Amino acid sequence: MISSYLYILYSKIIDRYYIGHTSGAIEERLRKHNTNHKGYTGHSNDSIIVYSETFTNKLEAYARERTIKKQKSTIYIENLISTTKKSIPQIGTVTVSNPARLS
Numbered sequence: 001m002i003s004s005y006l007y008i009l010y011s012k013i014i015d016r017y018y019i020g021h022t023s024g025a026i027e028e029r030l031r032k033h034n035t036n037h038k039g040y041t042g043h044s045n046d047s048i049i050v051y052s053e054t055f056t057n058k059l060e061a062y063a064r065e066r067t068i069k070k071q072k073s074t075i076y077i078e079n080l081i082s083t084t085k086k087s088i089p090q091i092g093t094v095t096v097s098n099p100a101r102l103s
Helices: 026-033 058-070 074-083
Strands: 004-011 016-022 048-055 093-096
Touching: 004 026, 004 058, 004 074, 016 026, 016 058, 016 074, 026 048, 048 058, 048 074, 058 074
Parallel strands: none
Antiparallel strands: 004 016, 004 048, 048 093
16 A cells, blocks of 8 residues: 655745645655755755655545645644644654754
């Protein structure tokens, strides 16, 4: 079974979060974000994965991405990152890595 991922990236250069999903390897997706391209993350190459959730299919990962984006809140994202420390069965397996500014 192929997993899909919701992920949140953080760039210290632009002090912004990016929320996305992928059905491929999450590390490869990060590498692509950190290359020089015209997209939102293309002008900074320092993005790190600060949060991720694993799903059994891409539709679930995309739905979770939309739910987080609809909040339109950096505070919501930072609370999600800082308060989630373990697996939450109803939303998938969660991995958290806090950037320095949230420590």
